[in-house]
Structure formats: structure tokens, C-alpha cells
Amino acid sequence: MNATTQSMPSRGASEAEQMTPAQQRKIVLAAVIGNLLEFFDFTVYSYFALTIGKQFFPSGDPVTSSLLAFAVFAVGFVMRPLGGIVLGRYADRAGRKPALTLTILLMAIGSASIGLAPTYAQIGLAAPLLIVVARLVQGFAQGGKFGAATATLLEMGGTASRGFRASWQLASQGAAALLGSGLAASLGFLLSDDTMHSWGWRIPFLMGTLIAPVGIYLRRHIREEPPAQKAVATRDDPKRGLYVRNWFLTIFSIMGMSVSTYVMMYYMPTYCIQYLHLPLKMSMLAGVASSVISLVMCPIYGAMSDRMGRRKPLTIIGRVALIVLLYPAFWVMTHFPSLPVVLAALIVLMLCYTMGSAPAYALMPENFPKHLRAGYMSSAYAIAVSAFGGTAQLVAGWLIRATGNKMAPAWYMIGCVLISLIAVSMFEETGGKALD
Template identity: 40%
Template sequence: MPTMNAPHTLDNPPALSPRMVRRAIVASVLGSGLEWFDFLVYGYFAKIIAQVFFPADKPFISISLTLATFAIGFLVRPIGGILLGIYADRAGRRRALAVLIVTMAASTLLMGLTPSYATIGIAAPLLIVLARLLQGMSVGGQFATASAMLVEYAPPGKKMFYGSFNMSAQSFALLLSSGTGWLLTTHLTHAQLVAWGWRVPFLMGSLAGPIGFYIRHRVAESPEFSQLREHASTTQRQTVRAFFRENTDAVICAMGIIIVGAATNYAWHSYLPLYAERQLHLPLSTALVGAFVSGVLNLGLFPLAGKLCDRYGAYRLFYPVVIAWIIVAYPLFGFVIASPSPAHLFIAQMVSTLFLAAMSGSHPGMLATLFPVRNRSTGVALSYNVAVTLFGGLAPLTITSLTHWTGSSYTPAFYLIVAGVVSLAMVFFTKSGRDPVPLAQEGSAATQ
């Protein structure tokens, strides 16, 4: 239970015991990690899912339908994010996080248990699409709700560091999904994978459900939201028009912050296994090993990036890192394409991991501190999900289509360069990006 040290006001949020803080952080990270595992693992088994649920005469059509279903999960993310964001801003971070984790577990279980197209016909791909829609709705609210909860638990001057644990949760999901994929693809035959092996990670992912119930009943609400709710008589719920009037600049800035990281993440992690097989003619296990190591490294690199941003300023590091990534993206792909090999691919993955960590470690803290507590989850969910949908979720389908039409193996590099330029422009030309709230003022700004 919360430990009350002193009467709390708008400038003095309720204090929680160190045990409750640790419980909230661990539960949020584990729940978020398993939720992202459920969402990401689809990409690793896209080729097999195409055979099971989307059979077609031409392989390109089959894989395109599978990637389109992958993209559907992203198209509904803004809807799910806004709905769950509104719910989190009204009912609390704890309740919203519990709801979305349980929904993700149920939809992942549906995906793992759905019979093949050969067994039940057109109902099979329809059920997969339904499961993907539910996954998208759920994960749409995850980043915003978990980010808000972690940042609101953070003491002044450590908001980027605490927020970075949400990115570490994604790393946990990456290493868990890639590790599971590697074990299955290296220890099972192709026939076994098609028959039942691909279902294993989806059935594993459904185990996230109990964590949702744990968060609902055993984790305290964030101090800043509790503070706001206790003074609800002095605050009013914003209308949609008022929200955009007051937060449009912050939404544009937040989208700019996210775009380049989302494009990099999904190009190098979700799309790379397919790229390695189809363009580089390397085994799937090669890309999965690199993705697994990247996940392990980012468990520590994301918090390190958060610490550096707390110390030196998140925006002071954002600009030079993104510019450097724009410069490096093309030659990095050239290094791999010129002489495709497991060693070259692994080196490129490690370089991209360092840049991704530097760009994304502070994302939860940067986005959360752009919005006040009363509409923080809504603001973060809207900006994050729109940016990730356009430049992340659609990345595999977009890059695959452009590569098919142009015949160029450098399409992913050009995609990342464009994403980086768009990010820089959107952040630089907003007031929030040019004149961010100083870290020392974040605690007071958050309660506005």
C-alpha cells in the first residue's frame, strides 16, 4: 500500500514505498515486454504464416497478403491508442495497462489456436485478421500507458531514465521473440514448422494474461495521476477541439521524435529476416541471431541513453544522432549487399543497434513530458501510433513493394534516410522541439 509521508498537493504528489515503485516498474516492463513479444513474433514467421493461411499460386502475392495482415495491426493502432489513452486518462494507468495486456493475451491465443486454411477455408485468414486487429488495438495503448506510468513514478531529473525501461521492455520482447524463432527454425524441420512449430510462440505469448491481473490488483496507481484525481474538482476534462488547440505543436514534435526510430526498428528487426532470405539469400537463423544479440545489448543501452539524456538534455542528443544515422544508413546497407555473409549482416545489425538505442532510449520520457498529466496518455498514444503506423508498421510492406518494383536492394537504406529527414524537420520546426521544457521543470509541468 502507498506510504504517506506528508500531505500532498498539486506540487507534492503522494509518496510510495520503494517496494511499490519496484513492483510497478517490474510489472510494467514484464507486461509490456510480453505484449511486444506477441506483436513482433508475427513478423519472424511471416513466410510460414503465408503458407498456412494465405496460400496463393505466386509467392509474392502470398507474402504480400501476410504482410498486409501484419500492417493491419498497425492501421488500427491509432484507434486503439486513442481509446485506451482516453480510458487511461480517466480511469488510471493501472487499469488501462491491465486491460490491454489481457486483450493482447487473448488475441494471441486466438492466433495460435486458429486452424489452417486447408482445414477451415476462408474462415482461417479471417480469424487471423481479427486476432491481428485485436493485437493492434491493444498494443496501440501500451506504449503511451506504460510510458506515462513509468515517467509518473520517476523522481525529478530521472524521467528519461525511468521511461527508458519501456524501451528495455521492447528489447526483452525482441530477444525473446528472436530467440524463440531461432530455436524453432534451427531445431525443427520446415514441415514441422508449418504443421505446428510456428504456433508455439503464440501460445507462449498468451501467458501475459496473468500479469495484467497482477497489475490491476497488486500495483498502485502512479503518484502524479493519483494527485490529479484527488484534485479532480479543480480540473475539467478536455474536449477534442481543446486538446488539439493546446497540444497540436506537441503532437507534431512527438511524431517527429518517433518516426526515425520506428522506421529503423521495423526495418532492421521486423523486415530484416524477410530481407535476409529474399534479397541476400541468407538463412533466416542468421538474422535472428543478430536480432537476439541486439535485444540483449539494448537491455542496457536504452537505460544508458536515458541517463545521458537526463544529464545533457534529450534534444541536444537527438539532432546529432539522427543526422549521423542519415549519413551512415546507405553505406551500412552497401557493406552488407556488396558481400552478403552472416558476419557482415551481424556487424551491420550491431551498428544499427547502437544508433537505435541512442535515438530511442529517451523516447518514452521525451513524449510523456510533452503532455500534461490530464491528457498525457491520449497525447502520447495519438502521436506515437500515427508515426509508428505510417513509418514502422507499413515499413515491411512498403519496402517489399518498392524493392519488387524497382529491383533495388538499397530500398531499405533510402527508406531510412527519408524517415530521418522527416523526423528532423518535424522536430526542428515545432516550438516544442526548439524550446523544450527544461528537465528541472518537468515535475511541475506534468501536473498542469
């Protein structure tokens, strides 16, 4: 990754700067919708992991079958670092528009492949191999999408609302989880168990192909300065060491957020079914509750960070509160396993999580210059999510099985969030400051 800038001749204000506020809002909305559908494509797998495990990884032990399904979920993260490096750099050099369009189309292909894949009973070992390939394609696309989408949200508009706009990166993930969990819960109530296991689980993946038209819209309507007018990177920037330092801090900061996201929003329905012994239809509501809090509170905390600052007090207070409350919340859920108790505990945890995470989605990219922002953010995010987020469900399930303790996920989350708290506290405060 290169640093420093050398200005190129400019014919005046860039196209992005000439856009009207209404045009900028349309681009931000399109980026949010594209981000939502991409995360829906990638994460809906979690809500049907038990069914997919039975269809593609048959085993006499249902826990083993589900662990194999989660392992394939983790496989999708193997390609994220490569996608982050390749597509993130592509976004910095060629522009946000072509990078966003490419990632969206790749996600649609991967989702359609899973939705149409024959089962193990139909074609044998080729069935799980098809799922693995589709997850690899999705992982590559997701790796590059984060930096391009975050940079677009941050840069399309004025300084006063950067935190609010960037928070939609996380809010759209909540919306995707809400769409996925809500659809899963609806299908669970509308379809019989036999129908769900037979073909009902395919519906969300086929719906995920609707992301393709968003890519076409982005291709036609995003206007930005041509690559020739962008800053050109060189290797002698005195701040290069600072950028590398911030890159490592971004990895560790995202680590705690990622583990929390995948445990509380995606693993919790499985946790409720397997270890709290709650009904399938009711357990899906745990994912719905977590997603609603994320969708509603992230923009609120993002807007608050525009007035109060990114790092202090919101990000630090939110993460400290999450660390303090994780153990009591899991203790209550395991000792009083009922839907009202689980929902109340998750709501409290998600309020802390979103406070500590939403402002960070502006803080982290603001600590990089524009000509390097997408590349650094994509690669850091991809590495953090691949190493910790993609394995969170697998690690949580393995820890419970290895220790026999249903509280094990809480201890794992506490350790990860503590490290991320230290990392985020070392960023320079950027709220209200001009970028680049």
C-alpha cells in the same frame, strides 16, 4: 483533446506520492514486463511471417504469399489510432491501472487466437479471417497501451531518473524482439523444417498468453490517485495550441523511430533470406543482434539523458549519425552478403538508432501535462506507427520489387529519419525540469 486544469479538492498527497521507492520500483518493473510481453505478442508475427504466409495465404509465388502475410501484419495497425484515442483517454480519466490491465488482457486473447487458429487447408477462407480479427484486437490494445505504459514509467519515481525509466519503454520493445527472435532461432535449430511449418510456429503465440497474469498483478498492486482527485480538463487553456503542436511533432518524431525499428529489428531476417540468400537459421540471428543492442543501450542512453539533456546532444546526434550511415551499411550488406557483415552493419546502425530514440521516449511525454499525457501520447504513437511502422515491411518489400534495387529500404529509412530529426529538434528541452 482538451487542455488546461482546474484543481479538485485533495485529501493530501496522492497514493502514488505516498508509495515507497521499493513499491514504485515494483510497479515500474511490472509495467516493463507487461510492455515486453505485449510487444512480444504483437511482433512475434514478424519472425514467422513466411511460415504464416504459407499456412494461411497459400500462393504459387512465395514472395506474394509473404507480402500477403505482411499485409495482415499491417492490418493490425489499422485499429491502433482508435485504440490510442479510446484507451488513451480512458487512461487519463479512469487511471493508468485499469487501462494497462485491459490492454494486457486483450493482447493475450489476440495471441491465443492466432496460436490456435486452424489453417487455410483445414477451414479455407475462414482461416485468414480469424488471423485478421486477432490482429485487429491486438492493434486496438497496442494503440492504447503505449501512452498508459509510458506515463506510468515517467511518473512513478523522482525527476532525476525519468529518462532512465522512460527509456525502458523502448528497451522492453528490444527485449520483446530479443525474446521473439531468440525463440524463433531456437525453434529453428531444435525443430525440423516440416515440424516448424506444421505446428512449431504456434509455440510463441501460445507462450504470449502468459501476459495475462501480469495484468492481474497490475490490477492488484498499482496504486494511484483516484480519478476524482485528478485535474479536470477544460477547453480554455491558453496552452492548448502548444499541446496540439507537440502532438504533431510527436507523430513525426515517432515516424522515423518506427520505420527504423520495423525494418532493422523485424524485417531484416526476411530481407536476409529473400534478398541476401542467407540460411533461415542464420538470418534469425540478425534480429537477435538488433534486439540485444536495443535492450542494452536504451537504458544507458536514457540514463545519460538525465545528466546531459534529452534533445541535445544525444537525440540529435544519434539521428544524424543514423542518416549518414544507413546507405553505407546497406551497400556493404548487399555487396558482401555474409552473416558477420550483416551483424556488424546492424550493430553500428542500432547504436545510432538507440542514441537518437531512447531519450526521446522521455522528451515527448514530458512536453504534455499529466492529465493529458496518456491520451496525446497514445493517439500520436498509434497514428505514427500505423501509418509508417505497420507498413514499413510491406513498403520495403514493395520498393525492392518495384525498383529491382535491394538498396531501396535504405532510401526510405533515410527520408523518414530526416523528417523525424527536424520534428524532435523543435521540442522544448525538459531534462531535469519539474513536470506539471
